[in-house]
Amino acid sequence: MSDSALRVVVVEDRRSMREMLDQTLTLEGFEVVTAASVADGRVRLARGADAVLADLRLPDGTGLDILDAARRLSPAPPVVLMTAYGSVDVAVEAMRRGATDFLCKPFDTRLLVERLRLLTRGPAGGxxxxxxxxxxxxxxxxxxxxxxxxxxxxxxxxxxxxxxxxxxxxxxxxxxxxxxxxxxxxxxxx
Structure with missing residues (x-):
C-alpha cells in the first residue's frame, strides 16, 4: 500500500457497478482493488485494505462473509455494505456483525466518497x-x-x-x- 493513497477493496459481482466504483474512487485519489466474488475478495483482503466496500449479494456468498474476513484482519478495516435489496433487518444484522455503514443502491457516489474518507481518516495524526x-x-x-x-x-x-x-x-x-x-x-x- 502506498503512503499517499488509501487502499479500498471493492467486492461487487456486477461488472458495470464494479467498474463505475473503480473509476469514481480512483479519480478521488483512492487505490482501488476490485473483486467479483467472496473468494476473490478474500484474496484481495489478505493483501491489506484501508477500507472495504462490498455488495451484500454475491455469487458465492454474501457481503457478510467479506465482513467476517475483514474483521479477522489486524487492524480491521472499516466495511461498508451495499445492496439493492435493503431492509431494516438486513441493515441491523450487518451493523450487529460489525459493518461500519450500510448503503442502499442506487446511492450518491459523492456520499460514498465522503464516508470512505471519514472512515479511513481520523483527526490529523489520528x-x-x-x-x-x-x-x-x-x-x-x-x-x-x-x-x-x-x-x-x-x-x-x-x-x-x-x-x-x-x-x-x-x-x-x-x-x-x-x-x-x-x-x-x-x-x-x-
Whole structure:
C-alpha cells in the first residue's frame, strides 16, 4: 500500500457497478482493488485494505462473509455494505456483525466518497482502529495494549470510572481477537 493513497477493496459481482466504483474512487485519489466474488475478495483482503466496500449479494456468498474476513484482519478495516435489496433487518444484522455503514443502491457516489474518507481518516495524526480514533500518545498506547491483549488467550479485566471507555476498549479487544466471530456481550457491573 502506498503512503499517499488509501487502499479500498471493492467486492461487487456486477461488472458495470464494479467498474463505475473503480473509476469514481480512483479519480478521488483512492487505490482501488476490485473483486467479483467472496473468494476473490478474500484474496484481495489478505493483501491489506484501508477500507472495504462490498455488495451484500454475491455469487458465492454474501457481503457478510467479506465482513467476517475483514474483521479477522489486524487492524480491521472499516466495511461498508451495499445492496439493492435493503431492509431494516438486513441493515441491523450487518451493523450487529460489525459493518461500519450500510448503503442502499442506487446511492450518491459523492456520499460514498465522503464516508470512505471519514472512515479511513481520523483527526490529523489520528490512528483509526475498529472505530476507535487515537490521537494522543496515551490513547495510541491503549490501542496497542488492546491489540496485544486480543492476541493472548487469557481473560482481560478493564477497570475504571463510569464513562471512561471501558466498553469501547473491550469491543476493540474482541474485534481484534480470534473470537471476533463470536457474539460480544457487554456486562455492566455497576
Amino acid at each position: 490512528v483509526v482502529a475498529d472505530g476507535v480514533v487515537a490521537v494522543s500518545v496515551a490513547m495510541r498506547e491503549v490501542v496497542d495494549r488492546a491489540r496485544q491483549a486480543a492476541a493472548a488467550p487469557v481473560p482481560v479485566l478493564l477497570a475504571g470510572e463510569s464513562g471512561t471507555g471501558k466498553e469501547v476498549v473491550a469491543r476493540l479487544i474482541h474485534a481484534a481477537s480470534p473470537r471476533a466471530a463470536a457474539p460480544f456481550v457487554a456486562v455492566n457491573c455497576a
